[in-house]
Amino acid sequence: MNTTLDDKALFDERELTIAVGPVERASVERGVAGLDGLASIDLGRRGRKVRQRGTLRATNQAQMDARIAAIEAFLDGAPHTLRVSDGRRYDDLRMDAFVQRDRRVEGTGVVVEYEIMYTQLRS
Numbered sequence: 783m784n785t786t787l788d789d790k791a792l793f794d795e796r797e798l799t800i801a802v803g804p805v806e807r808a809s810v811e812r813g814v815a816g817l818d819g820l821a822s823i824d825l826g827r828r829g830r831k832v833r834q835r836g837t838l839r840a841t842n843q844a845q846m847d848a849r850i851a852a853i854e855a856f857l858d859g860a861p862h863t864l865r866v867s868d869g870r871r872y873d874d875l876r877m878d879a880f881v882q883r884d885r886r887v888e889g890t891g892v893v894v895e896y897e898i899m900y901t902q903l904r905s
Contacts, residue, residue, distance in 0.1 A: 786865045792853050794839055795867055802872075802902075803831035832872055832900040834864070839893055846885075846892040853898070854880055861903055875900040 784791040785798060808825040840846035856862055861874040883895040 785867050787853075787856060788862050789865075790852070792849065793834075793836055796837055796839075798836040798866075799834070800864075800866055800870065800872075801833045801835075803833075805830045829901045829903045832864070832875060832902055834898040834900070835896070837893060837895050839891055841891045843892055846894060850880075850882070850894070853896075856880075864900070872900070872902060874903040876903055 785793045785795060787793075806828045808828050810823045810825060811820045812823075813819075814821050838846065838849055840849055856877045857880060859876060861876055864872045864875055866872075877898060877900055879897075879899040881897045881899075883897060885892065885894045887893075
């Protein structure tokens with residue numbers, strides 16, 4: 783099984799890491815006249831951050847550009863599902879950023895190190 787985003791195999795398995803942050807909560811704190819201290823209102827659970835790092839490989843620049851364009855198409859604000867080859871599944875991910883860390887020619891092709899930042903809208 784490959785790592786997929788909405789059932790599309792866009793990523794290489796080599797050097798792929800997924801880091802999941804903690805679930806966050808939101809609150810509002812307000813001072814109220816006549817009270818000593820603050821009134822705190824819990825707004826409930828919010829999303830969490832998920833970071834994916836890895837390496838993409840292609841035989842030429844045009845093929846690499848096409849792979850990157852296919853990944854960047856997911857920067858659409860919609861929720862997506864990431865399935866990792868080890869069986870983990872992350873639903874309701876919004877892709878916030880796709881960053882190319884390094885692009886180089888290596889061996890018989892092109893290699894790009896990348897990082898993707900997601901927000902998991904519900905956990």
